Amino acid sequence: MALLEARGLKKIFGKLTALNGAELIVQPNEFHGLIGPNGSGKSTMMKCIAGAEVPTEGKVTFGGQDITAATPAERARAGMSLKFQITSVLPALTLYDNVLLALQGQTALTKLMFSRTRGLLHDKVMAMLEQFRLVDRAGEHASALSHGQQQWLEIAMALAPEPKLLLLDEPTGGMSLEERRVTGELLAPIKSRCSLVIVEHDLDFIRDICDRLTVLDQGAVLNSGTIAEIQSCPKVQEVYLRRA
Incomplete structure (x- = not known):
């Protein structure tokens, strides 16, 4: 099918x-x-x-x-996950927090309020940043990235929830x-x-x-x-x- x-x-x-x-x-x-x-x-x-x-x-x-x-x-x-032409990363947040928010978007609000999701999701955040060669800059603001790196960050955010498409x-x-x-090299493993x-x-x-x-x-x-x-x-x- x-x-x-x-x-x-x-x-x-x-x-x-x-x-x-x-x-x-x-x-x-x-x-x-x-x-x-x-x-x-x-x-x-x-x-x-x-x-x-x-x-x-x-x-x-x-x-x-x-x-x-x-x-x-x-x-x-x-x-289903998507990334359109215009980059939509949050420039004032760190790379880490951009990916964390993408993961938390799949979590119910009640769980976000009463659980420590940051700690629970830490390994997933770091794994996504490492996959897209951004892990060494995890603590930097997204605004410090080049245009290409911002695109990679946004793709990492789109892939963080583990979509089927x-x-x-x-x-x-x-x-x-x-x-x-x-970019071709980074996409191939998915x-x-x-x-x-x-x-x-x-x-x-x-x-x-x-x-x-x-x-x-x-x-x-x-x-x-x-x-x-x-x-x-x-x-x-x-x-x-x-x-x-």
């Missing part, structure tokens, strides 16, 4: 049809790239999956459950070539425990880490398949790859 199925998605904003019957199917432990020209509907698709937008038509299922009308919080509780919207935007390379849907304009980056790609054009799926299948598709070469 697929982990995520988005079928027949249509999203209309006034006179604009941002999605027109788009589909996306993601298997467990799969890295799936979502690509296409600017304005093809990638971000709208991600928002419909994450719950930031409700599709005008179509259905989204996650783990076999219909989540089309579920709130973002309900999707998070079901095991991570959604990343252009995570390498603004990064140097070296930071992009390292495949054993988490699927990934990633929107990315850096085709070299996305080809290196993804198992399958879905190509959108004008709100519809142009093609979906393995990296080799997409690279050899004449329609994709004409509509997307030659514009990149």
